[in-house]
Amino acid sequence: MPRAPLPVIGPADDPQSLHHQMRPFLEWMRTRNYSEQTVEHREQHLRGVIAWCDERGVTRPQEVTRPILERYQRHLFLYRKANGEALSGRSQHMRLMPVKLWFRWLVRNHRILSNPAADLEMPRVEKRLPKHVLSADEAERILNVPDVKSALGMRDRAILETFYSTGIRRAELTNLHVHDVDPERGTVMVREGKGKRDRLIPIGERALAWIGKYLSEVRPQLSLAADEGVLFLALTGERIDPRSLGQMVADYVKRSGVDKSGSCHLFRHTMATLMLENGADVRFVQVMLGHAQLTSTQVYTQVAIRALKEIHTATHPARLERREQQEAIDDAKPTRLLHRIYKPVAIDKSTDKDGQP
Numbered sequence: 001m002p003r004a005p006l007p008v009i010g011p012a013d014d015p016q017s018l019h020h021q022m023r024p025f026l027e028w029m030r031t032r033n034y035s036e037q038t039v040e041h042r043e044q045h046l047r048g049v050i051a052w053c054d055e056r057g058v059t060r061p062q063e064v065t066r067p068i069l070e071r072y073q074r075h076l077f078l079y080r081k082a083n084g085e086a087l088s089g090r091s092q093h094m095r096l097m098p099v100k101l102w103f104r105w106l107v108r109n110h111r112i113l114s115n116p117a118a119d120l121e122m123p124r125v126e127k128r129l130p131k132h133v134l135s136a137d138e139a140e141r142i143l144n145v146p147d148v149k150s151a152l153g154m155r156d157r158a159i160l161e162t163f164y165s166t167g168i169r170r171a172e173l174t175n176l177h178v179h180d181v182d183p184e185r186g187t188v189m190v191r192e193g194k195g196k197r198d199r200l201i202p203i204g205e206r207a208l209a210w211i212g213k214y215l216s217e218v219r220p221q222l223s224l225a226a227d228e229g230v231l232f233l234a235l236t237g238e239r240i241d242p243r244s245l246g247q248m249v250a251d252y253v254k255r256s257g258v259d260k261s262g263s264c265h266l267f268r269h270t271m272a273t274l275m276l277e278n279g280a281d282v283r284f285v286q287v288m289l290g291h292a293q294l295t296s297t298q299v300y301t302q303v304a305i306r307a308l309k310e311i312h313t314a315t316h317p318a319r320l321e322r323r324e325q326q327e328a329i330d331d332a333k334p335t336r337l338l339h340r341i342y343k344p345v346a347i348d349k350s351t352d353k354d355g356q357p
Contacts, residue, residue: 009047010054017059018050025105035196037171042098049099061106066116069099073120089123096122130269132260133303139164139270142256151218152235156248158207158214159232162188163249163264165207167271167288169194170242170264176231178215183208193290201288272297276304 009019022043029039052072058064076092087095103117134142143160147153162173172190180189181203188203211231224237234240250263260266272285286297 006043006047009050010059014059016061018053018061018064019047021061021106021111022046022050022102024109025102028105033196035192041094042101045095045098046102048095061103061112064103064116066120069117069120072099073123077123088126090125090128092123093125096120127299130273130299130303132262132266132269133273134258134260134266134270136274138256138258138260139267141258142253145252145256151221154210155214155218155222155232156252158210159245160249160252160267161207161210162203163267164271165204166201167268168201169268169290170245172290173232173264174230174240174242174245177229178219178231179229181208181211181231183212190290195292197290197292199287199290269300269303272300273303276300277306 010017014020025046026039026043029042030036049072052075053059053064053068056068058068073092073096076087076095079087081087100117100120100122103112103115106112107115143157143164146156146160148157159173162168162176166188168188168190172193175191176188177191180191181187182189186202186205186208187200190199190201193199214232219231219233222233222235222237227237228239230239232240234244246263249266250261253260253262253266262269268289272289275285275288276282282297282301283294285300286294289297291297
């Protein structure tokens with residue numbers, strides 16, 4: 001269903017206003033085959049800077065100068081979210097990058113004479129690790145939460161198993177069709193993933209078994225006459241809304257009792273980390289995740305700590321080499337340890353206070 005048009009920001013009757021000059025830029029992106037999600041994200045960030053400029057009486061691209069954009073950049077730095085937290089460097093970067101691309105496009109299309117964002121220094125982006133990664137036992141606890149005796153519970157179990165087995169993104173799962181899953185070959189075809197790239201990836205036998213039960217017992221109850229062939233359906237018979245899917249998975253994580261937060265991406269982080277810890281080559285994990293650059297996948301090599309911990313235990317000079325040392329520490333009590341440290345010294349009364357005979 002197409003999204004309803006958003007309200008105009010600034011003068012509605014001025015074709016040279018910032019808002020009206022944004023529309024052809026977004027259409028240009030669509031003609032260059034950018035995904036609709038990318039277009040919507042850039043529109044959201046551009047509307048932010050347009051609204052900020054409009055509040056200060058700046059309504060046309062020709063009126064925007066580098067000092068104005070630097071003030072907007074400082075506004076992002078000082079901005080606080082509803083919970084009181086500041087925007088991360090990555091969030092600030094994401095809001096400023098569409099502005100730079102937009103003004104570059106305006107210059108190239110002769111809509112303005114100079115680019116005020118050309119020399120705008122972007123904030124540094126933090127190289128952050130995933131906030132939470134599940135252990136294998138924690139993942140199993142979450143997978144066992146859905147009530148598989150109910151139709152929706154069985155569907156949800158199949159969804160969780162698919163996330164855990166393949167590590168696909170939330171939007172990629174909602175776009176899966178029945179014919180994209182090949183039980184004989186044990187594969188899933190992800191069509192037009194991030195960057196509009198297709199990829200064929202393996203899926204485990206257990207996940208296939210739950211998908212098979214869902215297809216035979218549950219999906220016929222949910223499908224409507226106008227069935228488009230989407231794999232996982234909502235109660236309405238249509239594809240599951242990504243936001244509803246994220247909320248559903250987050251609820252199962254919370255109900256499991258696992259003291260970690262997250263949603264669909266939590267299983268993506270977990271799959272990549274556990275595969276690397278179990279000896280998978282990072283390039284194979286890159287294919288599974290659909291990363292265009294290996295550097296994106298290498299983040300998980302820093303989270304896969306098991307091999308590093310084994311090397312640390314085996315090579316650090318402070319390791320316990322003999323079992324007797326461990327037993328001595330286990331048997332020692334605080335009073336005995338203090339006695340060993342502060343062992344009384346016999347005083348020879350034949351010496352003076354300086355210890356001289």
